[in-house]
Amino acid sequence: MRSRCLRLPAAALLGLAALGVQAAPQAVPDTLAQRLLACTSCHARVDARGNPVNDSYFPRIAGKPAGYLYNQLLNFREGRRQYPLMTYLVDHLPDDYLREIAGHFASQHPPAPRPAPVDATARLLARGRQLVFDGDAARKLPACVACHGQRLTGVEPAIPGLLGLPRDYVNAQFGAWRNGVRRAHAPDCMAQVTSRLSLEDVAAVSGWLAAQPAPADARPAAAIARPLPLACGSAPERP
Template sequence: MKHSILIILLFFSSLAKATEMLSVNVPDTLAERVKACTICHGAEDKYSRDAYYPRIAGKLEGYLFNQLRHFRDGRRYYQPMAILLENMSDEYLQEIARYFASLNLPYPPQESITLQPSEANLAEKLVYSGDLKRNIPACSACHGEDLMGTAPFVPGLLGLHSTYLIAQLGGWHSGGLIRGKITNCMADIAKELTYEEINAVAKWLATQPVSGKPANQLPPEMAQRCVSIVSENGEAR
């Protein structure tokens, strides 16, 4: 009997605490509403890199907006993101993109990865020179000399975990992990890379310190090659 009374008292005590928590006024701000995003991508008051969830704070607004639409519309597939975004309007997605783009948070230190000289040389060649014989452009041609992205839609490559970079490049390479209804210039490029090259580039990028700013625009020849970032009606994707 005493045991039953104790359970009942604990139940009502927990219920009272839950009611008290629900009665707290939560401000209706965008910072509160995007906490569903920061569960995976990191909260505003801390900086960290999870192996599979990329940093989105400080990314280009145009890039973030396009990726949100891709997830919502099925051009890029990841079920939790698709469910989260399925009923959101373009206007609201733009708000979210603008919010995260405005965050100026410190980057974590680069990864401590030991690359063999051959790996580092291979990565630097692909990053800054590409391989014209295989029609592979330099990473810097699109992502900028500082590798911090190119306004308004090309993302930066620094400050990302090597595991995430390998997964993305591997997904484009295989054609099975990153699905889309439109062609993607990165898929065409990644398919020409070997797994040795993918690993070398990803590890090299993860060891670089974050510095510099996004470039202002793509070189004309690269803008033409990556025409797949523009939809049929001329709207940038």
Template sequence: MVLFFTHSMTTWAHKVPDTLEQRLKACTSCHGVQGRAGTDGYYPRIGGKPDGYLFNQLKNFRDGKRTSPMMTYMVANMSEDYLRDIATFFSNQHPPYAAPQKTDIPPALLERGRQLVLHGDEQKKLPACIACHGQKLTGLAPFVPGIAGLPRDYLIAQLGAWQTGSRHAAVPDCMQSIAKKLGPEDIGALSGWLAMQYVADDGVAEAFSGKVKGHFPLACGSIPGS
């Protein structure tokens, strides 16, 4: 028996708009609306991160320099132009930051984290985090990300990944060099202190002032001209 429908299928099917924002729903399912970060403490905030940094990370996932089966699967067949579009989209999102994480880290360890972030450790030849990530720790556009207010679990995981080589970037890989000088307590201290920091406004990355050459304490392959 043949059934004849008097209404078009389009009266029942919801037409999904073919926009970049709609396509990137796959990203926000983990990274949160506007890339503001998920609630499980592992996925990082990507909204408002500098576009050059986001583009580099997408390329690194695609090319195997960073390991995440889900991320690699999603970007494996994307062109560089499409990756730039994604990076630009999320760079232009500026949702408010979540409240800082509360931790039960001992005060002495938190103080160690504060010292490392603001002053570094001359004995270990570790530069201060603010020397690269900006005085407000919100990053330097277009290539350096903000690190204040990131989830502690995520920070620990990424520092560990640099130490083991499962995350690396363009040579010279400045972050891998730094991470390998950190002991377990240093990583716990850094991640705990950074996760507790309140980020005012929308945490917009600062712009470079002056020349890139000589601005950073280490040459970094991800920052052209450093």
């Protein structure tokens, strides 16, 4: 019987297919890229036509410094950041595998999305630009560029870029730091910054950042002037 089946003509095989007899499923390659495809269902990516997507909430992770991505995976696993789905995904993953995941996404550099329209007054946007480039010395607020780089694309190995992030996401992260839901390695410099920002300042910074186009090459800078204006446990000074 087996030999006869192997010799079925093409017309017979087509007939079997029409009756719902399906061929064996194609094997899925067991690669890191294949395993991590699920991540792109939430995090901003390119669509089927290759156009960049700017999600209304979830951040793009492609191209972020590997050290930053690794730190965030650790933070989710160890409870310093609170998002049940992320905690569930990384809860039992070892450090080495988290480093692989971070390196995989850090090596990707898709085109940046176009900025989404921002509903904000000119005065609010001007305040946001001031805080980003100059800070506010009277309130001991350093400029964002002093840590995140003059182009705001982040700094290797562990400081993230700020351009291309959805406004709602930026607002949510400031809220999480303010409420203690998001934390980082001590000293937590972003918690200090957030404590000195008014709610209007948060809206100004998030609005201005969301309105800015990312540069064509949004790779993080290789280095930045040290020491940083605030001690940061996630980006410690080199000895």
